[in-house]
Amino acid sequence: MDLAFLHPLYEHPGPWASVYVDTSRHAEDTPHELHLTAQAMSRELARQGADEATCRAVESAIEELGHSPDPHGRALFARDGAVVLDPRLARAPQGGSRAEWGPLPRVGPLLDLAGEEPVAIVAYIDRKGADFELRSALGTREAGTVVGQQWPIHRTSSVDWSERHFQLKVENTWEHNAAEIADALSVCQEETRADLLILVGDERERREVRERLPQRLRAHVVDASHGAGSRLLDEDVERIRAEHVHHHVEDELDRFRAARTPDDAGRAGAVEGVPALVEAAREHRLEELLIRPEGADAHREVWIGEDPDQLGVRRSDLKILGERECWPARADDALIRSAVMTDAAALSLAPVAPAAQDTPAGGLGAILRWK
Numbered sequence: 001m002d003l004a005f006l007h008p009l010y011e012h013p014g015p016w017a018s019v020y021v022d023t024s025r026h027a028e029d030t031p032h033e034l035h036l037t038a039q040a041m042s043r044e045l046a047r048q049g050a051d052e053a054t055c056r057a058v059e060s061a062i063e064e065l066g067h068s069p070d071p072h073g074r075a076l077f078a079r080d081g082a083v084v085l086d087p088r089l090a091r092a093p094q095g096g097s098r099a100e101w102g103p104l105p106r107v108g109p110l111l112d113l114a115g116e117e118p119v120a121i122v123a124y125i126d127r128k129g130a131d132f133e134l135r136s137a138l139g140t141r142e143a144g145t146v147v148g149q150q151w152p153i154h155r156t157s158s159v160d161w162s163e164r165h166f167q168l169k170v171e172n173t174w175e176h177n178a179a180e181i182a183d184a185l186s187v188c189q190e191e192t193r194a195d196l197l198i199l200v201g202d203e204r205e206r207r208e209v210r211e212r213l214p215q216r217l218r219a220h221v222v223d224a225s226h227g228a229g230s231r232l233l234d235e236d237v238e239r240i241r242a243e244h245v246h247h248h249v250e251d252e253l254d255r256f257r258a259a260r261t262p263d264d265a266g267r268a269g270a271v272e273g274v275p276a277l278v279e280a281a282r283e284h285r286l287e288e289l290l291i292r293p294e295g296a297d298a299h300r301e302v303w304i305g306e307d308p309d310q311l312g313v314r315r316s317d318l319k320i321l322g323e324r325e326c327w328p329a330r331a332d333d334a335l336i337r338s339a340v341m342t343d344a345a346a347l348s349l350a351p352v353a354p355a356a357q358d359t360p361a362g363g364l365g366a367i368l369r370w371k
Contacts (some may be wrong), residue, residue, distance in 0.1 A: 001111055001347060003340045008084050009077055009105045010337055013306045014327075017054050018106035019076040019099040020113065021062055024092035031066035038062035041099040048101035053081030058099070061086060071139065073097075075114065077105045089113045103304065103327035107336050111291060111348035118241050119196035122224075122232055125201035125209055127174060130181045132188055135237045143192065146177075146184045178208035178301055186214055196244055200224045200232060242351070249351045256290055256367055257358055272365035274300050274331050275313050280368055281338035282309055287369040289339050289346040291332055295363010298332040308341040314354050331364060344369075 009016070023034070042059040046052070049094075061076050061083045073089035091113055100106045121143060122133040130294055132143040136204050185197060197213075197220050199206040206223050213221065222240055224232060259269030271280055274297050280286055291298060303312045303326045310326070311334055312318045318326040344366075349359055 001345060003346055006085070006105075006107060006110075006121050006336070006340045007089065010308065010339045010341055012079060014103045014105075015078060015100070015101060016103070016105045017050050017051070017076070017078040017099065017101055018088070019058055019062070019078075020043075020093040020097060020109060021065065021074045021076065022092050022097045023065060023070045023073050034062055034066040037097050039242060039325040041097060044099045045101050046115055048099075050101045051081070054078050055129075057081050057083050073113070076111060087114050089345070095145075097322075100327065104329045104333045104337060106330075106333060108291065108293065108298065108330065108332040110344055112293060112350050118244055119192060120196040120198055120237060120241060121185065121192065121194045122198045122200060122237065123181065123209070124183060124231070125199060125205045127177060127205060127366055129177060130184070130201075130209075132185070134192055134194065135234075135292065140234075143188055144184060146181045174205075174208060178205070181209050182212035185209070186217060189217060189220075193200055195220060196241065197221045198224050198232070198240055200226045200230060245351045249347065249349060252288065252290065252347055253349070253352065256360065256365055259367055267370060268368070269370070270365060270367050272360035273297065273362055274302065274364065275351065277331075277335055277364055277366055278302060278311050278313055280366060281311055281335055281342075284342045285368045285370065286335075286339050286342060286366050288344060288367045289335055290349055290365040290367070291346060292349040292359055292363035293332075295360075297329070297362030297364040300331045300362075302331045302334050303327070304329045304334050304337075308338050311335075335364070335366075339349065 021034075021037060021041070023030075025033070039058040042055040045055050045058060045341060057078050058076055061078075070088050072092045074085050075085075075087050075089060077085045084163060087110065093109070093113060120135045122135055124131045124133070129146040131145050134141050134143040188194070189197060192207075197217060199209060199221060208225075210218075210221055222244065224236065224240065226232065226236075244360060256270045262268045271277060303315045303318050304310060305318055305326050306323075310318055312321070312326075315326060336346055349363075
C-alpha cells in the first residue's frame, strides 16, 4: 500500500482522534443511525480525554455522512478541533464503528480497510472495439468506449485469391483494432490509476490486446473466463480481485523470505521483531513494512517523540537520544509513521495469514533498503 496519502497526519503533533465509521447498513433510517453513531463516538472520545473542539468536529463530520453515506465506511482523523483526513473504506470495520484517542493516529486498520482493494478496469472486447468499466469500492461506472475499424471483420472459407486478399484485410483490421484498444486501455489506466486490468472476450481478441499493452502493465492483466458479449457480475470481479491480492502478498512474502539471507557483506535484506524494526526505522532503511494485524508485536508498546526518528523500544532509549518528552504508542502505528516519512510502503498479510507459513515473527517484518 502506498502510504503517501497519510502525510498530513504527521505534519503536526498529537494527540489524535481516530474514528472508524461503519456505513454499510443502508436503510431509510440511515441518517438517524449515523446521528446516534456521531454522538456515541463523540462521547467515547471525550471519555478517553479528547478536547471538546475535536469531539465536536468528529461528531459533525459523521453527521455529514448521513447525506450520502459511503458503501462501507469512513475513517476520520482529527486534532485541535479539525478533521485532517477522512479516507473512504473499501470494507466495513469489523465489529462496527469505534473511536480512539492517542498520541498517534490509529492508522494500522487502514491497511486492511482502505488498502489492497484493487481498482479494476474491465475491458469488454470484441472485433469491433471495446467498452471499459471502472470497478472500485465505490461501485461501477463507465470508463470509455473504443470503436475500431468496422470493415472487414469476418473471415471466409474460400480459397480464391481475392478471398485470401480479403482475409488479409480481416487480419489487418483485427490487429488495428487490438492496437487501438490497447492504447486506450493504457491511457485509461494512467488516468484512473487502476491496479488491475480484466479482459473479457474471445481468447484471440484478448490475446491480441494483451500482447499490445505496454510491458509495465503486463503483470496487471487478468483474463476472465467469459466469452464475447458476457458481463461480469460483482462476485466475479471480487473473486478476481481477491486472487490478485493473494498472489501479490505471496510474492512479497517470498521476497521477504529470500532477503533474510545475508549477502556477501553480511547484511540481511529483511528483519523482523520490534527491536530490529525500530533500529531500521531510525536509520531510514525501511522499504516495505509487512504487518500481520493479529500478530503479538503489532500492538506491542514502543516509545515515540514528536519526530518520526524519535522511536525506541524503551523510554530510556529516547532519553539517550536527547528527547525530553515521549509517549507510549502501538508498534504498528509508530512504524507506519516512520514508513510514511521515509517514503516506504506497507502491506497487510491478512489475505494469506494465518495459513501462510514462515511469516515474520510476531507479525511485524520489513524488507530493507541499503542505498
